[in-house]
Amino acid sequence: MRCVARGCRRSRCGSGPQRWSAAARTGWVTRRSANIRLLELYRWRVLDRFQPLAVSGLSPMHYVLDVAGAAVLAHEDGLDPKEIGYQHDRAMGIAHSLRLAHQVAVNGLFTRLIHHARQHDATGRLAAWWSEERCAGLYGDIVRPDGYGRWAQGGAEIEWFVELDFGTEPLQRLALKIDAYHRLATETRITTPILIWTTTTRREARIREALVDTLRHLDQSARVPVATTAADLANPTSTWTSPSSAGSP
Numbered sequence: 001m002r003c004v005a006r007g008c009r010r011s012r013c014g015s016g017p018q019r020w021s022a023a024a025r026t027g028w029v030t031r032r033s034a035n036i037r038l039l040e041l042y043r044w045r046v047l048d049r050f051q052p053l054a055v056s057g058l059s060p061m062h063y064v065l066d067v068a069g070a071a072v073l074a075h076e077d078g079l080d081p082k083e084i085g086y087q088h089d090r091a092m093g094i095a096h097s098l099r100l101a102h103q104v105a106v107n108g109l110f111t112r113l114i115h116h117a118r119q120h121d122a123t124g125r126l127a128a129w130w131s132e133e134r135c136a137g138l139y140g141d142i143v144r145p146d147g148y149g150r151w152a153q154g155g156a157e158i159e160w161f162v163e164l165d166f167g168t169e170p171l172q173r174l175a176l177k178i179d180a181y182h183r184l185a186t187e188t189r190i191t192t193p194i195l196i197w198t199t200t201t202r203r204e205a206r207i208r209e210a211l212v213d214t215l216r217h218l219d220q221s222a223r224v225p226v227a228t229t230a231a232d233l234a235n236p237t238s239t240w241t242s243p244s245s246a247g248s249p
Contacts, residue, residue: 044068050095062104064091106132106146106164109197113151124153142187143180165198171210178214178224185223193225204230
């Protein structure tokens with residue numbers, strides 16, 4: 001329960017939305033056990049849920065933190081529930097937000113890593129997951145990452161900022177973000193890789209071409225290592241919530 005509730009807490013609203021598949025793989029092994037437990041958590045008001053409007057068919061259930069869940073997490077951290085800034089109307093308001101698909105896709109990336117770490121043959125774990133809100137509180141005057149993660153494996157750790165690209169924003173805007181990350185690395189003297197996750201390999205190739213010139217003109221380009229990947233490189237049999245599908249049923 002804690003893992004699912006804390007996952008639902010990560011967003012700018014303090015209650016990041018998760019699709020059914022993301023919530024299920026975060027906390028349970030089988031579909032049946034996930035359905036039973038999620039229904040119980042909904043009835044106990046640990047989680048609330050909504051079903052976004054779909055053009056055709058039905059969207060999967062999306063889960064957010066509810067009042068009882070917020071109280072439990074606050075007390076576990078030794079805080080008064082009022083101190084974590086939870087507001088139920090804001091939590092449910094994401095159901096009508098234009099950023100719903102964006103937040104679901106980012107959360108899906110991290111919940112997939114949690115799921116991978118829970119497999120019997122896994123050798124690593126997700127050591128940290130920071131939401132867009134937390135990143136903005138720390139670095140928002142310079143850059144606003146979509147998230148931050150740190151993976152631990154074999155006694156070593158790698159960290160990264162996430163930039164989700166739906167393929168709709170101008171490439172020049174991504175270039176400006178790299179400039180901002182360079183400024184952040186220069187001021188903090190901390191080199192953190194940036195992972196740009198986009199929709200297709202074709203879009204990824206365009207992004208890489210656009211960033212070559214940007215990185216060439218930076219004083220210390222090594223301070224901003226950039227990695228790119230595309231949703232269509234993922235295993236087609238997996239249940240990734242990708243930039244290209246997060247807004248669809």
